Amino acid sequence: MSKPTILVTNDDGITSKGITHLVSLMKTIGDVIVVAPDSPQSGMGHAITLEDPIRVQQVHTMNDIEAYSCSGTPVDCVKMARSVLFKDRHIDLCVSGINHGSNAGINIIYSGTMSAAMEASLEGIDSIGFSLLDFDPNATFEHANDYILHIVQSVLKKKLQGGKLLNVNIPKASDAHIKGIKICRQGQGAWNEEFIQHKDPRGRNYYWMSGHFENLEHSEDTDLWALSQNYISIVPATSDLTDYKQIAQLNQILNET
Amino acid sequence: MSKPTILVTNDDGITSKGITHLVSLMKTIGDVIVVAPDSPQSGMGHAITLEDPIRVQQVHTMNDIEAYSCSGTPVDCVKMARSVLFKDRHIDLCVSGINHGSNAGINIIYSGTMSAAMEASLEGIDSIGFSLLDFDPNATFEHANDYILHIVQSVLKKKLQGGKLLNVNIPKASDAHIKGIKICRQGQGAWNEEFIQHKDPRGRNYYWMSGHFENLEHSEDTDLWALSQNYISIVPATSDLTDYKQIAQLNQILNET
Numbered sequence: 359m360s361k362p363t364i365l366v367t368n369d370d371g372i373t374s375k376g377i378t379h380l381v382s383l384m385k386t387i388g389d390v391i392v393v394a395p396d397s398p399q400s401g402m403g404h405a406i407t408l409e410d411p412i413r414v415q416q417v418h419t420m421n422d423i424e425a426y427s428c429s430g431t432p433v434d435c436v437k438m439a440r441s442v443l444f445k446d447r448h449i450d451l452c453v454s455g456i457n458h459g460s461n462a463g464i465n466i467i468y469s470g471t472m473s474a475a476m477e478a479s480l481e482g483i484d485s486i487g488f489s490l491l492d493f494d495p496n497a498t499f500e501h502a503n504d505y506i507l508h509i510v511q512s513v514l515k516k517k518l519q520g521g522k523l524l525n526v527n528i529p530k531a532s533d534a535h536i537k538g539i540k541i542c543r544q545g546q547g548a549w550n551e552e553f554i555q556h557k558d559p560r561g562r563n564y565y566w567m568s569g570h571f572e573n574l575e576h577s578e579d580t581d582l583w584a585l586s587q588n589y590i591s592i593v594p595a596t597s598d599l600t601d602y603k604q605i606a607q608l609n610q611i612l613n614e615t
Numbered sequence: 616m617s618k619p620t621i622l623v624t625n626d627d628g629i630t631s632k633g634i635t636h637l638v639s640l641m642k643t644i645g646d647v648i649v650v651a652p653d654s655p656q657s658g659m660g661h662a663i664t665l666e667d668p669i670r671v672q673q674v675h676t677m678n679d680i681e682a683y684s685c686s687g688t689p690v691d692c693v694k695m696a697r698s699v700l701f702k703d704r705h706i707d708l709c710v711s712g713i714n715h716g717s718n719a720g721i722n723i724i725y726s727g728t729m730s731a732a733m734e735a736s737l738e739g740i741d742s743i744g745f746s747l748l749d750f751d752p753n754a755t756f757e758h759a760n761d762y763i764l765h766i767v768q769s770v771l772k773k774k775l776q777g778g779k780l781l782n783v784n785i786p787k788a789s790d791a792h793i794k795g796i797k798i799c800r801q802g803q804g805a806w807n808e809e810f811i812q813h814k815d816p817r818g819r820n821y822y823w824m825s826g827h828f829e830n831l832e833h834s835e836d837t838d839l840w841a842l843s844q845n846y847i848s849i850v851p852a853t854s855d856l857t858d859y860k861q862i863a864q865l866n867q868i869l870n871e872t
Binding site for chain 2: 403433440464467481509597599610
């Protein structure tokens with residue numbers, strides 16, 4: 359049987375440690391191709407580049423792997439891969455990451471890592487976003503190797519249904535061993551922004567977005583709980599944002615008044 | 616009873632015709648405040664600005680209304696409104712738009728208009744994104760006035776549950792009258808990208824993203840169908856991306872292998 363073709367992308371940029379690690383793992387399983395941003399694109403969500411042209415450049419630092427850097431967003435990278443760079447190639451799987459930082463809970467909607475994976479899922483490709491709960495650019499990923507390989511091989515063998523998208527978050531490396539994998543729902547949390555205010559030389563204010571994440575629920579079926587207990591969390595995700603439970607209420611609201 | 620405070624934002628920028636029209640309608644209902652991008656931000660999805668500072672500037676072209684332009688994304692605008700500009704003010708409703716172009720179907724995930732509204736819903740504010748199926752910067756919106764006022768007044772009176780977010784799409788102005796409102800689910804469709812290739816003076820390729828939207832289903836409960844029949848479509852939306860139906864299958868996939 360021929361090896362599967364695996365598209366690797368991320369949002370931290372093509373020179374980050376996380377994507378380098380993911381590529382090295384995927385090489386043991388399949389034929390790897392890479393299209394990733396040429397600069398950090400964290401927090402880009404599902405942005406696409408409409409107001410500027412997009413450039414791509416072949417990258418020769420990944421040994422024998424065909425790799426491209428792209429000036430656009432993570433979603434642009436997947437679109438370029440599908441429509442230009444590898445348009446005649448069948449892609450069996452898209453993996454995105456390994457992100458430096460959590461994409462659990464509501465972080466999924468801000469995450470370039472997850473949006474790139476979702477874009478591939480919209481094209482019918484089984485897709486997995488991997489994130490590590492450690493923002494350190496020099497973080498270590500080895501403790502997750504066996505789990506990542508198990509998840510990818512299982513998906514390649516059995517195929518995903520529905521949204522065809524998994525949001526995988528991995529506890530930070532520590533002395534405590536990872537306890538295993540939990541399939542979860544997306545936990546509710548929120549970012550509490552703090553805007554740091556500075557003045558430019560002309561006396562005008564500018565702001566840096568900062569803040570901290572607040573976990574707003576502790577149910578044992580959520581990704582946030584699983585991670586707090588040192589499990590790897592996997593949330594099956596979808597691009598159908600319909601809030602089905604509200605359809606009946608909304609019919610009432612709009613017809614009664 | 617005191618008037619409700621209504622935050623207005625968009626993704627086409629604070630000088631666009633769509634937001635000007637929406638502000639004029641909201642003024643008849645409540646106290647209006649505005650924070651919107653200083654330049655077009657279509658397709659920005661749920662992007663936030665982490666790598667650059669954010670600037671805001673008071674805008675004096677909206678008569679008596681307190682309005683600010685913001686250098687960031689649509690989501691940044693809502694965060695700045697909540698955390699800096701109007702941090703001590705209770706906001707009863709956020710309306711985003713009126714977008715020049717459809718945000719029906721899968722467009723919701725690329726849309727800065729809808730992401731701004733979703734961001735407000737994450738803060739617990741009832742939120743509505745309005746979009747017109749007409750990309751013309753000089754489009755006319757008057758044919759939708761009564762419907763928009765009805766939707767906003769109904770939501771203010773009855774409050775939204777669940778995701779607290781509505782995706783409202785409005786047929787283009789034409790000789791045919793709008794038939795009414797349909798509450799729908801998000802229809803399945805996809806963008807078929809075409810990247811237009813050019814060469815710069817040094818012979819290197821660059822690409823413009825282009826393409827067309829393809830409606831992939833025609834069920835009568837979808838927004839895409841309702842719009843095709845000249846109804847206004849309303850999809851109740853959520854930021855919970857969990858694909859609940861896949862949780863059981865995923866437990867099987869990962870434990871069997």
